[in-house]
Amino acid sequence: IEKADLAIEEKELSKHPQKELDELTQIYISRGLSKELAQEVALQLTTHDALGAHARDEIGIHENTAANPVQAALSSAASFSFGAFFPMLAILLSPNQWIIPAVLATGILSLAILGALSSYFAGTSKLKGSLRITLWGILAMAFSSWIGSLFNVTPL
Numbered sequence: 001i002e003k004a005d006l007a008i009e010e011k012e013l014s015k016h017p018q019k020e021l022d023e024l025t026q027i028y029i030s031r032g033l034s035k036e037l038a039q040e041v042a043l044q045l046t047t048h049d050a051l052g053a054h055a056r057d058e059i060g061i062h063e064n065t066a067a068n069p070v071q072a073a074l075s076s077a078a079s080f081s082f083g084a085f086f087p088m089l090a091i092l093l094s095p096n097q098w099i100i101p102a103v104l105a106t107g108i109l110s111l112a113i114l115g116a117l118s119s120y121f122a123g124t125s126k127l128k129g130s131l132r133i134t135l136w137g138i139l140a141m142a143f144s145s146w147i148g149s150l151f152n153v154t155p156l
Helices: 002-015 017-030 035-059 069-093 096-122 126-150
Strands: none
Touching: 002 017, 002 035, 017 035, 069 096, 096 126
């Protein structure tokens, strides 16, 4: 998506350079610069690296925040593995008649703890983060169970 956005922006810069310069100027005015200073900043940044200025200030793409597919894949794999750890323990440690309630309770408790933990690291409300992750997780489990019931899949 970022590469496609950059290609579109590069095309716009070559077709309508003045329009793009005006657009960049308006961005700087909206951020609090005077019209004259905004024009000067836009002109200098465009002269130095037009695509870079538009990528950063118009589209919001910066080299420090650009998508990294490998990092995202590894992060997702680690998150899913860590998230599955406690329910797997519940499966291994519970007697057969208690596996379903144990996995359900452990899964919900894990969602609540991980939601609070992610909110802690993000610097947001731990209660709201915990509730959001827990509720969406419960909905996902219910949906998965419903889909399984359509195919006559029964636990154990």
